[in-house]
Amino acid sequence: MKLMKKGLVAGLTTICAMSMLLAGCGAKKEEAAPTPSADTKSEAPASEAPATDAAGVDTSKKVELTWYFIGNGPQEDVGKVEEAVNKYLADNTKLNATIKLNCFDWGSYPDKLQAMIASGEKFDICFTANWANDYFQQSAKGAFLPLNDLLPKYAPKTQELLGADFLAGSQIDGINYAIPANKEKAHQWGLVIRKDIAEKYNMDFSNVKTLADMEPFFQTIKEKEPNMYAFESCIGESAFRTLDFDFIGAEKTIGVLKNDSTDMKVFNQFEAPETKEFFKLMHKFYKAGYIREDAASVNDYSADQKAGKIFAAVRSLKPGKDAEESNAMGQQYMQLELTPPVMSNRETTGSMQAISRTSENPERALMFLELFNTDPALNNLINYGIEGIHYEKVSDNVIKALPDSAKYGSGLGWMYGNQFINYLMDNEDPQKWAKFEAFNAAATPTKTLGFVFNPDKVKTEIAQCASIWDQYVAPLETGTADPEVELPKAIEAFKAAGSDAIMAEKQAQLDAWLAAK
Amino acid sequence: MSSQTRTTQELGQNKQTKVKSRKKTGFLHELVKNKALFIMLLPGLIVMAINNYLPMFGLLFAFRKMDTVTKLFGSGWNGLNNFKYLFGTDAAWVITRNTIGYNVIFILIGLTLPVTIAIGLNELRNKKGAKIYQSLFFIPYFLSWIVISYLAWGFLSNEYGVVNRFLQAMGKERVQWFTAPQYWPYILVIVNTWKWTGYDTIVYLAAVVGVNKELFEAAAVDGASRFQQIWHITIPSLIPLAIVLVLIRLGRMFYTDMGLFFTVPRNTGTLHPVTNTIDTYVYRAFVMTGDVGLASAAGFYQAVLGLVVILTFNAIVRKYDKDSAMI
Numbered sequence: 012m013k014l015m016k017k018g019l020v021a022g023l024t025t026i027c028a029m030s031m032l033l034a035g036c037g038a039k040k041e042e043a044a045p046t047p048s049a050d051t052k053s054e055a056p057a058s059e060a061p062a063t064d065a066a067g068v069d070t071s072k073k074v075e076l077t078w079y080f081i082g083n084g085p086q087e088d089v090g091k092v093e094e095a096v097n098k099y100l101a102d103n104t105k106l107n108a109t110i111k112l113n114c115f116d117w118g119s120y121p122d123k124l125q126a127m128i129a130s131g132e133k134f135d136i137c138f139t140a141n142w143a144n145d146y147f148q149q150s151a152k153g154a155f156l157p158l159n160d161l162l163p164k165y166a167p168k169t170q171e172l173l174g175a176d177f178l179a180g181s182q183i184d185g186i187n188y189a190i191p192a193n194k195e196k197a198h199q200w201g202l203v204i205r206k207d208i209a210e211k212y213n214m215d216f217s218n219v220k221t222l223a224d225m226e227p228f229f230q231t232i233k234e235k236e237p238n239m240y241a242f243e244s245c246i247g248e249s250a251f252r253t254l255d256f257d258f259i260g261a262e263k264t265i266g267v268l269k270n271d272s273t274d275m276k277v278f279n280q281f282e283a284p285e286t287k288e289f290f291k292l293m294h295k296f297y298k299a300g301y302i303r304e305d306a307a308s309v310n311d312y313s314a315d316q317k318a319g320k321i322f323a324a325v326r327s328l329k330p331g332k333d334a335e336e337s338n339a340m341g342q343q344y345m346q347l348e349l350t351p352p353v354m355s356n357r358e359t360t361g362s363m364q365a366i367s368r369t370s371e372n373p374e375r376a377l378m379f380l381e382l383f384n385t386d387p388a389l390n391n392l393i394n395y396g397i398e399g400i401h402y403e404k405v406s407d408n409v410i411k412a413l414p415d416s417a418k419y420g421s422g423l424g425w426m427y428g429n430q431f432i433n434y435l436m437d438n439e440d441p442q443k444w445a446k447f448e449a450f451n452a453a454a455t456p457t458k459t460l461g462f463v464f465n466p467d468k469v470k471t472e473i474a475q476c477a478s479i480w481d482q483y484v485a486p487l488e489t490g491t492a493d494p495e496v497e498l499p500k501a502i503e504a505f506k507a508a509g510s511d512a513i514m515a516e517k518q519a520q521l522d523a524w525l526a527a528k
Numbered sequence: 529m530s531s532q533t534r535t536t537q538e539l540g541q542n543k544q545t546k547v548k549s550r551k552k553t554g555f556l557h558e559l560v561k562n563k564a565l566f567i568m569l570l571p572g573l574i575v576m577a578i579n580n581y582l583p584m585f586g587l588l589f590a591f592r593k594m595d596t597v598t599k600l601f602g603s604g605w606n607g608l609n610n611f612k613y614l615f616g617t618d619a620a621w622v623i624t625r626n627t628i629g630y631n632v633i634f635i636l637i638g639l640t641l642p643v644t645i646a647i648g649l650n651e652l653r654n655k656k657g658a659k660i661y662q663s664l665f666f667i668p669y670f671l672s673w674i675v676i677s678y679l680a681w682g683f684l685s686n687e688y689g690v691v692n693r694f695l696q697a698m699g700k701e702r703v704q705w706f707t708a709p710q711y712w713p714y715i716l717v718i719v720n721t722w723k724w725t726g727y728d729t730i731v732y733l734a735a736v737v738g739v740n741k742e743l744f745e746a747a748a749v750d751g752a753s754r755f756q757q758i759w760h761i762t763i764p765s766l767i768p769l770a771i772v773l774v775l776i777r778l779g780r781m782f783y784t785d786m787g788l789f790f791t792v793p794r795n796t797g798t799l800h801p802v803t804n805t806i807d808t809y810v811y812r813a814f815v816m817t818g819d820v821g822l823a824s825a826a827g828f829y830q831a832v833l834g835l836v837v838i839l840t841f842n843a844i845v846r847k848y849d850k851d852s853a854m855i
Contacts, residue, residue, distance in 0.1 A: 125818050148818055246797070263816075305686035308706035308796045471613040474813045474822070478619065478804070481797030481812070491707060491798075508617050 068165070070107045074372045076379055077111045079124065080138040080364075080426060083313070084116035088396060088419040095397050099389060104382060108375050112393070118311060120144065128154045133369045135376040138426060139189050141360045145261055146181075147463060150188040155365040156373050158187045165374050166190070166381035172429060180359030183463045189363035190380060193429040195329040195447050196358050197454030200253040201348040203336045204323045208236065209345065216347050222250055223292055225323065229301040232322045241301040243316070243324035244293065244489045245309040250325045251488040254289055255350045256280050257457050258357070259517050260464035263480045264473050265510035266517040270353050270457050275525060277518045279510060281502050290498060293490030306489035316340050330446035334439040338412070339422035352454040356462065362426050384429040391434050393427060395420045402434075411437045462524045469516045472509030479504045589824035610825035619809065627805040630716065630789075631781050637721050638777065639770060642728035647762055649729070650736045651754070662733070665726030673787025680719060680792050707798045716803070720788055731773070732766060739765045771845055771852045779838040782806060782830040806830055 097109040115123050124144040139146045162170045181191045229241040256267035267280045296302050333346040366373045395402050396419035402410040424433040431444050483501035486492035593606040652658040683690045684705035692702045747757050784805040793803045810826040846853035
């Protein structure tokens, strides 16, 4: 009897657990099944549906689309803007959808999206790039819908706008998993400098060619403006980027090329002589007091910058970056270029919107992005907020910020999508978009443009190196640590974590790609 | 079936004595007799099945390839490759050392300090004062790690931190707390003790108050001093509780609080040698690779080691004091 009792309990528990497991699995499958293969969905009901749009998709059912993107976190007036967007969509388009805008801040966006994607949460559109919400990794895992077949159907104008070359640059093995933003197509490293302060001390930057040339100016700031940090240096956003290595794959991995490489040999960026020189320079700046004492533990500078405490900082430059920075941070900035413009994988996959695999209405999501990229009214509504509340028009394409603009509008035109239909702020160059075109034309493409590294085989090593990176590179790149002591330790730690294996794998894939080309 | 027969036979041998109880102890009989109690038990059982047993199927993740998010259980077996990541570098040694080291210190402090405070509070004549102290100790327990991390930041930040301002006022150099790993073992232990001592004190205090008063009276009659009473009566009567608490903590020996080890040091890279534990290491690996398999492998490793430790300690306890052992 006693044993029977035990058996009964065990049996019941097992049955109970199994049935719950099956129920769980069953539900998952049902969700997964209707995940659209697009074609099936668009064919069937199109003929009899009352509201069909040009693409022939049934839009009779009202749907809500959720959009996750990166920025300064949720904004106060986002609800108002959402309402206005939805009203606009209802009155002026046949989309029959509402949109939910979700913004996470720079630091937490990648982590949150990683968790959402891994847990299969339902959403429609998300921002992805090579530097946040890793485009390559998530695409390889199947987080995003392949768009090659959908684009001509639901977003033909966007496709035309971006051009075949640029779209091809963002492909992984010939497949587009996301739509790049239409913006500048090259990058150039340099400084943004507080214009008012520079004028106050009559600074002339015409002879500045490298970061080292900035020293006398930093010295002036240190002596005369004790409340300012002469040179912003913070983790991950430091001046290390001005060395402009061609990263193959994600940014925090070992193994890079030079942009003008002739032999195409992947090397360890920490063993390169210029890296050591750079770390030495940063350490010199640090000891001289141009860099804040706690730099190695700072990973968000925006609060200090908004408070006007930063004199100079390294940024990715483009025409009109000075005005964009001024609008975003509330001070007057000028820009100073340090490296030549280069078109690399960094740009083709630098800012994109992807459709989630879990989206229930991928066609509608794409149609929304098409509208966003082609309809200036909708585009600017999401970019700058509501006319009369957040901004007022000076002329057709030029606007002026109103006091309430602090509650909405983030200077994120480059992140959302087609930037060429953005309004210009009254302090921006009226020729900005023409200069963008010229900038794009002047850039040199790197030889690895279009090459995509598949990290699968060395995943373990990459994860191990990433944790070494956090520990050793942060103090070095911010100048806190002495490179004579710490750099050899870092190199050794990376070697132990498998950096050589990563480099070998990169070289092998690169060679194969070059041979195929 | 045979087992049932045997049981019946066994019971039959004791017919004389057990004949009555045999009929009354059947499971179904129990079920009918105490149906109200069982119905009350049901929600708890269901929650436990869903929360504690169902996820055990997730242990399979540790041995699966998780290259894709499109399939629930990944795309094929991966052998022990997910574990390779944990033990691939000397990081395995550092994180295991940190995890065990901190937990041993936390257990030792969690055993001695709250017991001392509980006994002290119990000895206080001024009962109102005792209540106030008790509440003051207890407050940190209710603060979330986010709040505590900002408190720590308020104390330790470079320019405006309380500690650095104090040091400057004393004419000393500022310390870069957040990039100085040598201080963090102490900081973490202090913060953890500050947060948990109040809670543990309450648990022990309840036991101290529950000790039979007659024992103390008898001891007093025999001329035992206050200290002798504590040593020979209070502390021995706290031992069973202490053992249970220690056993519970030993089971979580390979787990650490993400709040303490990740949020409070603000995930600063320079501090990793002393703040990196199995949990934080795995979290960072997950954020970096998005691979559930790696995280599951670490979870599996933690659970197995935890089980081994708890069984070992339990066996030791049972050898010396059978009643205090859990199983």
